[in-house]
Amino acid sequence: MGREVVVEVDGLRIDYGSFVAVHGLSFSVRAGEVFGLLGTNGAGKTSTMDVLEGYRRPAAGSVRVFGVDPAQQREKIAPRVGIMLQEAGFFDDLTVLESIRAWRRFTAEPMGLDEVVDLVDLGKVAGTRVGKLSGGERRRLDLALAVLGRPELLFLDEPTTGLDPQARRRTWHVLENMVSQGMAILLTTHYMEEAQYLAGRVAIMDRGRIVRHGSVDEVIGADHGSTITFTSDAAVPIELAGVAEDGRRYETSSTDPQGDLHTLLDWAYRAGVRISDLEVRRNSLEDVFLKVADEADLATTAKER
Incomplete structure (x- = not known):
């Protein structure tokens, strides 16, 4: 430098x-x-x-x-x-x-x-x-x-x-x-x-x-640089989007949003499933900070048990 x-x-x-x-x-x-x-x-x-x-x-x-x-x-x-x-x-x-x-x-x-x-x-x-x-x-x-x-x-x-x-x-x-x-x-x-x-x-x-x-x-980037959120009218395979928050609304982290979106939309097209409210957001430092804080809380809780 x-x-x-x-x-x-x-x-x-x-x-x-x-x-x-x-x-x-x-x-x-x-x-x-x-x-x-x-x-x-x-x-x-x-x-x-x-x-x-x-x-x-x-x-x-x-x-x-x-x-x-x-x-x-x-x-x-x-x-x-x-x-x-x-x-x-x-x-x-x-x-x-x-x-x-x-x-x-x-x-x-x-x-x-x-x-x-x-x-x-x-x-x-x-x-x-x-x-x-x-x-x-x-x-x-x-x-x-x-x-x-x-x-x-x-x-x-x-x-x-x-x-x-x-x-x-x-x-x-x-x-x-x-x-x-x-x-x-x-x-x-x-x-x-x-x-x-x-x-x-x-x-x-x-x-x-x-x-x-x-x-x-x-x-x-080390904590997955982007977040993909969307609503699906049918259950999405867990390997594509994790677990839905309320059965319909999904949020998943991604290091390759373009590739992950392509895979998701291709699956939805082939399965005849409608995807809506699709949003891709680059994560912020605040997202990482909150993740660290959440991890610390979980570690403290586990230690107290």
């Missing part, structure tokens, strides 16, 4: 007493890419981010950010890193501009005040006290402070929570532009549409382990 490895995680394990929160995690993030670290609550994402940001030491394995241990040499990498937490602490009595001015004092070579305000579209509330901002406006202020120093690596934790669809899209475009200039992003989000739009590669975690890993297309 030729791009610098910005984050390298190898065999990471994180313990909380006797509880192992993260088991042997390995992945890397390169300059100029968005890597999505996904999973349900409790999967181990936040613990992993804490280690990468230098706030926690691993129980085992190695972590490198710009080639160094983030816990031991945090001051060395801090000027190159931006962090957008789920909820940052602000002084509610300060205005948006006053908050950014205060933050600029602690930032090496910060963006200009007008530049960062325009970047995150906070001009209309620049003079508003932080305590009066909406949730979405506070989130945009979080982003402004995270990118103020033009970081080479940006940690994003649920970056668009509270934003309306238009503001979310605008934020995506801002991030896309930064990535095109070489910035790396490690993203955690519960919006699978956001991860699918922004990320080049993703890792889906479940109970401290990575259970899906690769490019978005690879992760979706």
Whole structure:
């Protein structure tokens, strides 16, 4: 690929007493890419981010950010890193501009005040006290402070929570532009549409382990890339479509929708069966995520029995 490895995680394990929160995690993030670290609550994402940001030491394995241990040499990498937490602490009595001015004092070579305000579209509330901002406006202020120093690596934790669809899209475009200039992003989000739009590669975690890993297309394709749904006025052989949900409505996964459709329709023609409401849909990252969550629930239920 030729791009610098910005984050390298190898065999990471994180313990909380006797509880192992993260088991042997390995992945890397390169300059100029968005890597999505996904999973349900409790999967181990936040613990992993804490280690990468230098706030926690691993129980085992190695972590490198710009080639160094983030816990031991945090001051060395801090000027190159931006962090957008789920909820940052602000002084509610300060205005948006006053908050950014205060933050600029602690930032090496910060963006200009007008530049960062325009970047995150906070001009209309620049003079508003932080305590009066909406949730979405506070989130945009979080982003402004995270990118103020033009970081080479940006940690994003649920970056668009509270934003309306238009503001979310605008934020995506801002991030896309930064990535095109070489910035790396490690993203955690519960919006699978956001991860699918922004990320080049993703890792889906479940109970401290990575259970899906690769490019978005690879992760979706590995779990059958398309879904075929249709209604039949007669029973369809199980090898063609599985079991009907209600005796008539079928849903089946497919890695070759064209071939599977040809087989299905040829069978229906020869059998004199009418197929209706036929739909072929490419699966999304959300479909894969929900499948992982369902598998985790089934495993938990089986273990409890």
